[in-house]
Amino acid sequence: MSSTRRLDIHPMRAPDRAWAAGVMAASEPWLTLGRGRADALKLLRNRRKLCFIVRSGGARAGFLVLDLNGPLGGYIQTIGVAPEMRGRGIGTAALRWAEAHIFQKHRNVLLCVSSFNRGALRLYRRAGYAVVGRLRDYVIAGHAEILLRKTLGPLSRSTTQRTRRATEKTPRQKKSL
Numbered sequence: 001m002s003s004t005r006r007l008d009i010h011p012m013r014a015p016d017r018a019w020a021a022g023v024m025a026a027s028e029p030w031l032t033l034g035r036g037r038a039d040a041l042k043l044l045r046n047r048r049k050l051c052f053i054v055r056s057g058g059a060r061a062g063f064l065v066l067d068l069n070g071p072l073g074g075y076i077q078t079i080g081v082a083p084e085m086r087g088r089g090i091g092t093a094a095l096r097w098a099e100a101h102i103f104q105k106h107r108n109v110l111l112c113v114s115s116f117n118r119g120a121l122r123l124y125r126r127a128g129y130a131v132v133g134r135l136r137d138y139v140i141a142g143h144a145e146i147l148l149r150k151t152l153g154p155l156s157r158s159t160t161q162r163t164r165r166a167t168e169k170t171p172r173q174k175k176s177l
């Protein structure tokens with residue numbers, strides 16, 4: 001479907017789902033959140049989500065789950081990189097790809113990160129995300145989900161902008177005055 005300089009990103013197939021569920025079930029933050037393999041598979045099989053496999057040099061390296069049906073914009077539900085492939089820029093490149101995909105149709109990208117997932121939070125802040133909320137005790141008690149947003153700007157022009165535009169004269173109108 002798409003290729004950056006280093007990565008190939010395609011819709012997931014069944015074997016990719018099994019692989020990604022294995023990564024999730026064995027890794028933080030899902031271990032602390034108590035989300036096992038069955039939960040991961042349920043998410044990855046949800047037809048309302050867009051699930052992508054990320055390959056590097058032909059090998060599976062990571063995955064993305066996007067939700068474009070939310071009320072506030074596009075939502076990056078999950079991003080994961082296989083433990084042995086982390087720290088090489090794959091997560092950042094996959095995040096950029098997901099943003100470009102979402103910004104084709106939405107003006108906002110939202111995502112959540114668990115309060116204990118400091119490394120991922122650093123990555124998102126570096127990529128230009130702003131903290132816009134904190135959902136206390138959202139997935140499990142004692143930890144929050146931090147809501148982050150990256151935006152292209154307001155959805156609509158303000159009333160003042162619209163009025164100003166409507167009263168602006170076109171060159172033809174100006175001439176005929």
Ligand SMILES: CC(C)(COP(=O)(O)OP(=O)(O)OC[C@H]1O[C@@H](n2cnc3c(N)ncnc32)[C@H](O)[C@@H]1OP(=O)(O)O)[C@@H](O)C(=O)NCCC(=O)NCCS
Pocket residue numbers: 027028029078079080081082085086087088089090091092093112113114117118119120121122123
């Ligand atoms: C977060 C994650 C997707 C980043 O992917 P990545 O390919 O390692 O990221 P990059 O190489 O582009 O950038 C590295 C940065 O990722 C973050 N990071 C988080 N966990 C990391 C890990 N285990 N190893 C390396 N980097 C990690 C750090 O911010 C790191 O930068 P730092 O130098 O400031 O520590 C990946 O580490 C991962 O899958 N973690 C487990 C799942 C997860 O936390 N997903 C996010 C849920 S919101």
